[in-house]
Amino acid sequence: MCGIVGYVGRTMDDTALDVVMEGLTRLEYRGYDSAGVALVTDDGIDAEKRSGKLENLRAALAARPLPTSRTAIGHTRWATHGGPTDGNAHPHRGGEGDRLALIHNGIIENFHVLKKELVEEGVEFRSETDTEVAAKLLGREYDRLGDLTKAMQVVVNRLEGAFTLLAVHADSPGTVVGARRNSPLVVGLGDGENYLGSDVAAFIGHTRQAVELGQDQIVTITPDRHEVIGFDGAPAEGRAYEVTWDAAAAEKGGYPTFMEKEIHEQPHAVADTLLGRTDESGRLVLDEVRISEEQLRGVDRIIIVACGTAAYAGMVAKYAVEHWTRIPVEVSLAHEFRYCDPIVDGTTLVVSISQSGETMDTLMAVKHASDLGAMTLSVCNTHGSTIPRESDAVLYTHAGPEIAVASTKAFLAQITACYILGLYLAQLRGETYADDAKSVMAELQGIPAKIEDLLGRMDRVVEMANFMADTRSVLFLGRNVGYPVAMEGALKLKELAYIHAEGFAAGELKHGPIALIDAGQPVFIVVPSPDTPHELHKKVVSNIQEIRARGARTIVIAHDGDEDVEPYANEVIRIPRCSPMLAPLLAVVPLQIFALHLSTAKGLDVDQPRNLAKSVTVE
Ligand code: M6R
Numbered sequence: 001m002c003g004i005v006g007y008v009g010r011t012m013d014d015t016a017l018d019v020v021m022e023g024l025t026r027l028e029y030r031g032y033d034s035a036g037v038a039l040v041t042d043d044g045i046d047a048e049k050r051s052g053k054l055e056n057l058r059a060a061l062a063a064r065p066l067p068t069s070r071t072a073i074g075h076t077r078w079a080t081h082g083g084p085t086d087g088n089a090h091p092h093r094g095g096e097g098d099r100l101a102l103i104h105n106g107i108i109e110n111f112h113v114l115k116k117e118l119v120e121e122g123v124e125f126r127s128e129t130d131t132e133v134a135a136k137l138l139g140r141e142y143d144r145l146g147d148l149t150k151a152m153q154v155v156v157n158r159l160e161g162a163f164t165l166l167a168v169h170a171d172s173p174g175t176v177v178g179a180r181r182n183s184p185l186v187v188g189l190g191d192g193e194n195y196l197g198s199d200v201a202a203f204i205g206h207t208r209q210a211v212e213l214g215q216d217q218i219v220t221i222t223p224d225r226h227e228v229i230g231f232d233g234a235p236a237e238g239r240a241y242e243v244t245w246d247a248a249a250a251e252k253g254g255y256p257t258f259m260e261k262e263i264h265e266q267p268h269a270v271a272d273t274l275l276g277r278t279d280e281s282g283r284l285v286l287d288e289v290r291i292s293e294e295q296l297r298g299v300d301r302i303i304i305v306a307c308g309t310a311a312y313a314g315m316v317a318k319y320a321v322e323h324w325t326r327i328p329v330e331v332s333l334a335h336e337f338r339y340c341d342p343i344v345d346g347t348t349l350v351v352s353i354s355q356s357g358e359t360m361d362t363l364m365a366v367k368h369a370s371d372l373g374a375m376t377l378s379v380c381n382t383h384g385s386t387i388p389r390e391s392d393a394v395l396y397t398h399a400g401p402e403i404a405v406a407s408t409k410a411f412l413a414q415i416t417a418c419y420i421l422g423l424y425l426a427q428l429r430g431e432t433y434a435d436d437a438k439s440v441m442a443e444l445q446g447i448p449a450k451i452e453d454l455l456g457r458m459d460r461v462v463e464m465a466n467f468m469a470d471t472r473s474v475l476f477l478g479r480n481v482g483y484p485v486a487m488e489g490a491l492k493l494k495e496l497a498y499i500h501a502e503g504f505a506a507g508e509l510k511h512g513p514i515a516l517i518d519a520g521q522p523v524f525i526v527v528p529s530p531d532t533p534h535e536l537h538k539k540v541v542s543n544i545q546e547i548r549a550r551g552a553r554t555i556v557i558a559h560d561g562d563e564d565v566e567p568y569a570n571e572v573i574r575i576p577r578c579s580p581m582l583a584p585l586l587a588v589v590p591l592q593i594f595a596l597h598l599s600t601a602k603g604l605d606v607d608q609p610r611n612l613a614k615s616v617t618v619e
Contacts, residue, residue, distance in 0.1 A: 002076060003029075003030040004185070005019070005202045006072070009071075029403045030614050036089045038168060045168065045170050049089035109161035114159075134165060141155055148175060152177045153229070153233055166178045176196060185219070186200055187211040190207045208243040208246070217236050218230070241384065245401060262403070265409050284423055284424040296375075301349070302348070303332055306353035307333060312484040312491070313414035313484075315483070318330075324423060324440075325429060335619065352366045358387070378390075378394050397416070405608055406496055412451075443582060450576040462597045465595075474500075474522045478505070478526035482540075484584070490502050492591060498604070507543070524555045525547075527562065529577070529583050555571045556568075556572050560574050
């Protein structure tokens with residue numbers, strides 16, 4: 001939810017502050033209610049923090065430049081406890097003379113009890129945050145023990161909930177101490193300088209050598225070393241790896257927004273997710289599977305858990321996986337699954353889908369499924385994140401870093417990965433549809449070129465978005481795999497353009513929602529491929545007629561060559577022809593472009609829409 005950066009180097013100059021501000025710029029997608037930095041200077045701790053976006057902090061730093069330093073921490077916040085004010089912004093201070101500064105990502109669930117204890121000791125609080133409790137506790141323990149790492153060890157053992165903490169103390173220049181539980185923290189290894197970040201984007205401009213901390217670990221960095229221990233004080237090690245993408249991948253690359261760049265990266269996201277999925281004999285393989293083939297063969301039920309766009313990817317996948325494997329698939333919003341007393345056992349496969357791998361609702365659903373004895377498999381875009389680590393098996397999507405808060409390329413990569421999983425399970429079970437695996441994989445290989453082609457035909461969609469900037473409500477209809485696509489189109493419009501939008505199953509319209517249709521109501525209809533079985537195509541064409549007859553303005557997304565829709569469409573947006581199951585990978589693209597340009601036409605912040613954050617690490 002929040003973005004965290006830490007830095008230590010050898011030289012007293014502006015590098016520490018520059019590195020931290022650069023890291024915060026890359027992490028701002030994680031939260032942008034307020035931001036702050038703290039430096040260890042020759043005179044103690046100096047800090048600055050401001051509510052609002054990072055530019056407010058930048059202006060404050062320009063107005064009052066901070067002294068030189070070689071040790072800095074920085075934070076960009078998505079508020080949980082306490083509103084987005086200057087006072088609630090991080091860092092928070094603690095210890096005698098406020099000589100300690102601390103930043104935090106997550107929620108400390110027992111902060112009320114701890115705060116009461118501190119207040120009874122006479123400690124005064126200046127904010128409404130749970131974070132300040134950790135700062136005051138850590139300050140107290142440092143004053144007692146005189147060692148920041150030991151003090152951190154005492155404190156983390158008293159905290160409940162999810163947290164990444166970074167702290168610096170005026171008495172320890174050249175040292176930053178971090179700790180993590182249920183929230184990410186990565187070390188970046190430099191030459192005579194070291195880094196900490198919520199994710200590698202924090203320091204990707206400086207090093208690609210990373211060490212991912214495990215659950216319940218504490219790390220101490222100085223310019224020349226990083227030392228990891230467990231919360232119990234025992235020596236520990238993080239997992240070292242080399243980041244395979246560079247700083248350019250986390251920058252806009254000439255596009256006005258990250259979202260536009262990420263939409264245009266979709267051909268690569270799909271192609272890269274398909275890469276290397278077969279062995280020498282042409283059989284599909286997964287990434288990291290700690291479940292035996294025999295156990296997977298015995299799967300008799302699949303439950304997909306995810307939130308938001310990832311859940312819509314799961315809904316698309318349900319149709320395909322059931323079709324190829326004949327295993328019943330349910331899709332459950334992760335937060336509903338966790339608290340609905342789900343029926344799962346040792347033959348249930350719970351598949352989580354998450355771009356970030358840190359969504360707390362999804363993580364809790366996965367842990368709950370494991371506790372109930374289910375096998376768990378994660379479809380995830382972020383290497384080393386928490387959800388894959390907590391799962392028995394992983395299938396990584398290779399969409400590259402997704403920075404815009406609204407998910408686009410991750411959605412396509414998630415569908416692709418779920419299809420690979422479905423075909424893999426079909427292959428294992430030797431079902432009739434196992435034979436389809438090769439032909440579906442071959443057709444999937446052709447999808448990136450079709451997305452590329454489609455992206456080149458979006459001029460009319462952009463025009464429509466521009467003249468529809470004043471629209472108050474838009475409906476989206478789809479059937480079968482087109483239904484989740486319709487819901488994804490509505491979600492994009494809600495989150496980017498703050499317009500009321502709903503996605504419906506087209507067949508459901510006549511059972512109530514058709515009452516919403518009056519003259520001029522814009523309705524997008526995702527039309528299935530004319531090759532879809534069960535005359536579904538015809539049924540959707542009838543649905544278009546029904547709403548057109550009631551005055552709707554019909555904007556139809558149809559395959560090339562589908563002439564049946566023409567008489568009932570005010571606008572037709574064409575997508576390249578493909579088989580019915582693969583159509584979501586194309587049909588969603590015009591809906592993303594529409595939302596992007598409508599948001600731009602309204603002058604809104606495309607990459608960082610109001611009230612949202614990229615990784616939702618609270619339940
Ligand atoms: O990181 P995740 O895929 O787990 O995130 C899930 C949702 O929070 C995410 O898809 C959200 O709905 C996006 N804002 C949609 O654009």
